[in-house]
Amino acid sequence: MLILLYKFYFLNWHSDCMHFLEKALTDPERVPQGSINMTDRFMLSRRQLLKTSAAGAALGLASAAFPVRRAFAAAATVGFIYVGPKDDYGYNQAHAEGAAALKGIEGITVVEEENVPETVDVQKTMESMINLDGASLIFPTSFGYFDPHMLAMCAKFPDVQFRHCGGMWDKAKHPMNAGSYFGYIGMGQYLNGVVAGHTSKTKKLGFVAAKPIPQVLLNINSFLLGARSVDPTITCQVIFTGEWSLAVKEAEATNALVDQGADVVTCHVDSPKVVVETAAGRGAFVCGYHANQSPLAPEKYLTGAEWNWAKVYKMFVDDLVAGKPLPNFTRGGLADGFVKMSPLGPAVSEPARKQFDATLAEMMKGGFAVIKGPLNSNKGAVVATAGQAFPENAIELESMDYLVDGVVGSTA
């Protein structure tokens, strides 16, 4: 019984990649009869609500020239759903910062809910955002929200727009009121690697990773290749913790990396707080991820790859306010402002700063490829032949299943 309880408790915490598990748990039988009735009741109020909001929108258009009527022009409510706490110094904080940037825009109301598990709970959250708050655009930010939860809501509320963070939306398979947006943050990890390569004295870097999925692998490879652009003898030790958020295991992994001589550590877990604090406590330098963690270790923090979701969310909301159709498939990197770097810390040397700036300038021009030949995986297989290059938007990178030569670690 304890084990069951334990499982139940943990389901609340999975962010990415557990969607197939949750799918099994969201059988229709599990939805109690009562809630179906409730939905019917909501449907009524929804119709009512649509009528009023349509009227409101019409009034809003008509009244654009009459500021007296602005009260009716409360054009749109935008909903944000996070899988964890929104001040986690990590993934969820990055999204919450983006949502906060919308709060100043006139006529836009932001509603948020945090700690929403990737179960039928997220469907309930979406329904209440639509029915009770009148949300017309919803951003479910966690990977496992997409299928089946967000898709079910897309079918149920065809007038509401849904945009999911990740790369799951496919024109052939999914409805047009759904869509996905994502950023090429591997470039940021490459720049982290450049600074780490200059800073490391032991020539050993450390990477605390959650799970060996393509995006994580690309980040690890980018970090190492960035460092190798400074010194080709550098290696990077990776430790997979197996979960997106396990504070004690992340601390243990960081300690193990420092014990083995790694003197610059970065990570790809939901909340890098523990990794940053533990590494800095052991005297190692750190590169951040997701959000700016420099307040946690001002002396040891070199730089960090951060999301700049404010840019993306503003783009969507501008389209929404202007009445334009929202894009379904949105991608961007450093040059598009989807990703940004933390300001360089005090420990960054002058040569590191120079190479960082030069590499960043080159990336901003576009077409920069981190994965380019000749390049082997750490198992000896050729991943790119001489002359072959995969720029950030190359579709091949989205199915990455290898660690490049120089990374000590295994994908299984």
Place this chain on the structure above:
Amino acid sequence: MDATEIGLWGVPLAILGGAIRVSTPFIFVSLGEAITERSGRINLGLEGTLIFGAMTAYAVAVMTNSPWLGLLAAAAAGLCFGLFHGWICKFPKVNDIAIGIALMLFGSGLAFFFGKPFIKPKAPNLPAIPFGDWSDIPQVQAALDVNVLFLIGAVLSVVLWWAFRNTRAGLILRVVGDSSDAARAMGLNPNTVRLIATGVGGALAGIGGAYLSLYYPGSWTERISSGQGLMAVALVIFARWNPLGCFAAALLFGGAGALGPALQSVGVTQGYYLFYAAPYILTLIIMIATSSPTRSLAGAPGELSITK
């Protein structure tokens, strides 16, 4: 040998260091639960108490700048949770397991609610005693930085083991746990004894929480516990309600938890999920080896609702 290169020695060192670093919350929660279960009640809510203790300790330490006041506050908060559980369970036909689950959810929810403003600020940490100063190797020094709470936990487990056998209070606790009727015949009130036992158990779990947020990993986040409170409750059964066994089992789980990251750091990278499962496999093996179909669990208190 270069001072930063310790190679394969990193594995035993990490297990030792991990046993010392990771085990402390397990020690306190399982000792607390051992006291409670010896009195004949199960408090499954210690996971919630652990999280609430972690939050309270961190919040008070931030506000007063003293980790010791934080520790005291966590113990007091844990005491309240324990007393609450003990008080509700004294009413007839109340199921202690169900109340425990309710308190687990209540404790973590309350901790998330009050803990919001304390995620950002930084609290002072509890001190550690550097037992590794004799060594020149920084890794050994780091592994042997022993927190005072670990030492207190070690002493406490010996004291409890002795007290259960040799003191009047220990005898009263065991009588109440083994037979309410016998206890009543002796003129004892089982509910009072259980109330106190659950309260003390809660206070110890609160201290375990303080260790999590004030020493290792040393920060307050909503996911700080990742189920350690539940595992510690299970450890008590594994340890057969013996405080020394609780201490050993906590060390085992701490050390085994460090095995996965340590093996990956020396290049044993295949099958890390299997290494992460090591503590559970070990538990299963020991449980199977020590249990027998012909007798009931050795050491189980007779009044416990799971063994009755």
